[in-house]
Amino acid sequence: GNSVTQMEGPVTLSEEAFLTINCTYTATGYPSLFWYVQYPGEGLQLLLKATKADDKGSNKGFEATYRKETTSFHLEKGSVQVSDSAVYFCALSDNRGSTLGRLYFGRGTQLTVWP
Amino acid sequence: DAGVIQSPRHEVTEMGQEVTLRCKPISGHDYLFWYRQTMMRGLELLIYFNNNVPIDDSGMPEDRFSAKMPNASFSTLKIQPSEPRDSAVYFCASSSRATATDTQYFGPGTRLTVL
Numbered sequence: 517g518n519s520v521t522q523m524e525g526p527v528t529l530s531e532e533a534f535l536t537i538n539c540t541y542t543a544t545g546y547p548s549l550f551w552y553v554q555y556p557g558e559g560l561q562l563l564l565k566a567t568k569a570d571d572k573g574s575n576k577g578f579e580a581t582y583r584k585e586t587t588s589f590h591l592e593k594g595s596v597q598v599s600d601s602a603v604y605f606c607a608l609s610d611n612r613g614s615t616l617g618r619l620y621f622g623r624g625t626q627l628t629v630w631p
Numbered sequence: 632d633a634g635v636i637q638s639p640r641h642e643v644t645e646m647g648q649e650v651t652l653r654c655k656p657i658s659g660h661d662y663l664f665w666y667r668q669t670m671m672r673g674l675e676l677l678i679y680f681n682n683n684v685p686i687d688d689s690g691m692p693e694d695r696f697s698a699k700m701p702n703a704s705f706s707t708l709k710i711q712p713s714e715p716r717d718s719a720v721y722f723c724a725s726s727s728r729a730t731a732t733d734t735q736y737f738g739p740g741t742r743l744t745v746l
Contacts, residue, residue: 560735560737618676621674623674
């Protein structure tokens, strides 16, 4: 079946520190992979995505590379800011007819950045 | 575009009462999703629709929960009777011609408190 496992939080960093949030997946087909971000009091919004192996998604200084050989899609940012404090969700979507359109989410990782 | 619209944003009710949550998807989107978010269980998919037809309702907790989509621009999630354990944030999301690459757009959520 399809599932996503991401690192447990919370993650606490100082401003300008390097961020990595690990995400691995299990999928029966050839999934697309996503990172969503949820700021306090808001709904989830797409941060970045990658649709095939070796693709790199990037946005707002965040990056993630689709690694089929390790079934991973780790989120990285070279220098975090206080405004990056949020919950980050890794997710996958596959092409299979029975689950077309559905996203499978990880549990979320709370990131807090201190000034 | 106004994005996904949900109402009400907050709902406080007493155990045993009926609760109706409402969602207006983005115009032109043909997939609609209802999620529930709690600290204990994270983000759960409850049900999703394609072209107003329910595709998968296996996530609906029990018979007290029901969802409808009478037309392409409106959906409801009803809980009757409500219980304290239903307290959560309920999100609606929509997407267009869902393939593995399509993005889901989330509404701001409805925070439900059942006393």
